[in-house]
Amino acid sequence: MASPQNLVATGSFTSDGNARDIRFSQPIEYFVVRNRSTWGTSPNARVESTWRSTYAAGQSTGILETGAGALNAAADAAGGNGFTAIDQSVFSNGALVATGTAITAATPAVVSDANTPAVGDIVRMFNTTGMLQIAGLDFEVTAVNAGVSFTLGYLPAAGFAAAATNADYRVVNQARYTERRRWITAITAANPAVVTTSIAHGFSVGDKVAIYVPDSNFGMVEINGLEAEITAVTASTFTTDIDASGFTAFAFPTSAIAAGGVTHAHVVPVGEVATSLLSPTDNASVFALRLGTSVVGANTNVMDWWAYSGGEPV
Secondary structure (H helix, E strand, O other), X not given: OOOOOEEEEEEEEEOOOOXXXXXXXXXOOEEEEEEOOOOOOOOOEEEEEEEEOOOOOOEXXXXXXXXXXXXXXXXXXXXXXXXXXXXXXXXXXXXXXXXEOEEOOOOOEEEEOOOOOOOOOEEEEEOOOOOHHHOOOEEEEEEEEOOXXXXXXXOOOOOOOOOEOOEEEEEOOOOOOOOOOEEEEEEXXXXXXXEEEOOOOOOOOOEEEEEEOOOHHHEOHHXXXXXXXXXXXXXXXXEOOOOOOOOOOEOOOOHHHHHOOOOOOEXXXXXXXXXXXXXXXXXXXXXXXXXXXXXOOOOOOEEEEEEEEOOOOO
């Protein structure tokens, strides 16, 4: 007897032509996305794409409208630009990738590597010869030149003494239940102080955070241990209610100093103004489906989608 089919969620979006993730509150077994903009109007356009839970990463099947009402099969093989399931309740890190040759001393820093992660991946850097002050830290990938390089968008390395001559990494998943400790890459000596983190911090206006700069090699020891209320945010920065205009400037130490061991600056959430502390301690695990470029539609196309549990609808 077949399993019952249940519609978990449905929705629509306007495509920008780039891959995107759709998140769900539970695992799904079947997903279909339909291109409202091209259905019945655009010959040789992919009008519908389908994913099943048995598919390998990058795989898809679908329908190609070839004109005059004719419909043909369209497909991506495993490893293609179709669908990729994401289950963040399974906590595992990627293998060490040891092909990087350099990291620029620039803002933002760019890693030369023949094996490039995806935009949005969190990478932990290793063996950053010549730039040991970032070894072991996690950074968000904000841009990729496939097979050539990737950008650590929130690392202001222009003030570093030298570029790195080696750069290994592994893609890491973030812990889902623990506090969101975030590494600090910059703090403005201004009123108010603005803090930059190495990956998107996930904090909200009204959160209370504690800022730690316990190592004098990073400067700005005056801010160490201070609590702050967040008054404004971007993806990787937050504005505090701290007047740091008279503080020592914050800066990474040299690679030579870092080689002897340093304690990195970091920030942790400690409360919220309005309610209890929720944003950094909720279970942030998600089930998601990544729609690749062959199934997401072209720029400005309107896409409708349906997600099911229990199997394929009949």
